[in-house]
Amino acid sequence: MAANLLSRTSISVRPRFPQSNQRLVFDSVSGRSNVSFSWQPHSTRLRVICAAKPETVEKVCKIVKNQLALPDDSNVTGESKFAALGADSLDTVEIVMGLEEEFGISVEEDSAQNITTVQEAADLIEAIIEKQSP
Structure with missing residues (x-):
């Protein structure tokens, strides 16, 4: 035994x-x-963070402030949500158009609809630019 x-x-x-x-x-x-x-099911939200360059985040913040006519002293950071800054769906479309023009890119409609924060926009921009690079 x-x-x-x-x-x-x-x-x-x-x-x-x-x-x-x-x-x-x-x-x-x-x-x-x-x-x-x-396994017992429970809700878990998986968050993948892709850190865009600080310069990209800065440019996106500037464009967001401009499109939403926010004062220069407004605190817009990577974590800022467009809705919290007062953006509606039309404002979000205009922000995306401003980003496309500034960075010389084209954002697909599906991707554009998923952008809710400055950081997400900056990450998407860098991903698109990286795909375009040879």
Whole structure:
């Protein structure tokens, strides 16, 4: 019986994030390894951050201020949301047109509809410019 206990190893690992209900179990019996996962659904928002160059973010801030007729001392940053700055859907279209003109790019309508912040606009601009580069 002692030999049988030594040949079986079971390890249970929980992620470091307390809100997660995920669990990973390693179980080794007689030289065979079994890996099982147990998942319980929960809402998680995955955010991918692509840091655009500060110069690009600055230019986008300037264009947003200009299109929305905001005072020069307005605090517009990469995290600024167009809606919070008072932009409606028509303003957002005008912002995108201003960005296209300034950077010499063309933004697809689907991409333009997903832009909600200055940072997202700057990231999209750099991605488009990178695709255009040979």
